Amino acid sequence: EDQVTQSPEALRLQEGESSSLNCSYTVSGLRGLFWYRQDPGKGPEFLFTLYSAGEEKEKERLKATLTKKESFLHITAPKPEDSATYLCAVRGGAQKLVFGQGTRLTINP
Amino acid sequence: GAVVSQHPSWVICKSGTSVKIECRSLDFQATTMFWYRQFPKQSLMLMATSNEGSKATYEQGVEKDKFLINHASLTLSTLTVTSAHPEDSSFYICSARDGLAGALEQFFGPGTRLTVL
Numbered sequence: 208e209d210q211v212t213q214s215p216e217a218l219r220l221q222e223g224e225s226s227s228l229n230c231s232y233t234v235s236g237l238r239g240l241f242w243y244r245q246d247p248g249k250g251p252e253f254l255f256t257l258y259s260a261g262e263e264k265e266k267e268r269l270k271a272t273l274t275k276k277e278s279f280l281h282i283t284a285p286k287p288e289d290s291a292t293y294l295c296a297v298r299g300g301a302q303k304l305v306f307g308q309g310t311r312l313t314i315n316p
Numbered sequence: 317g318a319v320v321s322q323h324p325s326w327v328i329c330k331s332g333t334s335v336k337i338e339c340r341s342l343d344f345q346a347t348t349m350f351w352y353r354q355f356p357k358q359s360l361m362l363m364a365t366s367n368e369g370s371k372a373t374y375e376q377g378v379e380k381d382k383f384l385i386n387h388a389s390l391t392l393s394t395l396t397v398t399s400a401h402p403e404d405s406s407f408y409i410c411s412a413r414d415g416l417a418g419a420l421e422q423f424f425g426p427g428t429r430l431t432v433l
Contacts, residue, residue, distance in 0.1 A: 238420060239420040239421075241420075241421065241422075243424070248407075248427070248429070249426055249427060250320075250322075250409045250411075250424035250425050250426045250427045251360070251409075251411075251424045252424070253318070253421055253422075253423055253424070256420060256421055294359065294360070298420055302348060302365055302413075303350065303362055303365055304350075304362075304422060306359045306360050307359065308358070308359045309359050
């Protein structure tokens with residue numbers, strides 16, 4: 208059974224304090240690993256797709272990396288507006304995504 | 317691009333009534349649409365997957381006679397909660413995928429908050 212575990216569950220940082228969020232996964236035949244950002248009361252917003260180990264993608268202060276067992280979302284010099292829940296999901300052979308529980312990130316000014 | 321809308325954004329109804337939620341892909345053809353339910357401070361729970369023109373595939377434990385899903389066109393899917401009860405109160409989110417383009421990404425709508433009194 209495909210599984211995704213995200214850590215930490217919650218993370219508080221000061222503005223400008225860089226850190227990383229972890230997403231560990233087990234999947235039969237990885238077709239893609241996805242990162243989403245979700246603000247309270249809204250639907251998830253697509254951030255990145257990673258397809259194979261070694262791949263990296265960047266967007267503004269965010270950088271996602273992928274190994275055969277986990278993915279990291281690195282946040283460099285975060286700002287308060289980066290506060291959100293970050294969701295990781297994988298897709299294997301089935302059409303559906305398997306989501307982790309998310310990491311609630313709070314950036315204090 | 318890749319915009320998905322939902323309507324309504326929130327709805328309050330009385331117990332026993334039915335509620336329909338619409339999900340539209342605005343700038344792409346959604347060959348596959350998904351319906352999720354989310355409880356406070358929890359992750360997304362997939363309810364069903366629907367391919368355009370086919371019957372929806374429901375996840376284990378989801379009552380297909382209670383949550384009716386229709387995906388009659390490449391841009392529209394609807395979720396009808398029949399005979400709603402307070403325990404059906406939740407945040408419902410749809411997502412869509414452009415299978416014609418071979419894309420794997422799912423793009424999500426803004427969600428619908430359902431409150432059943």
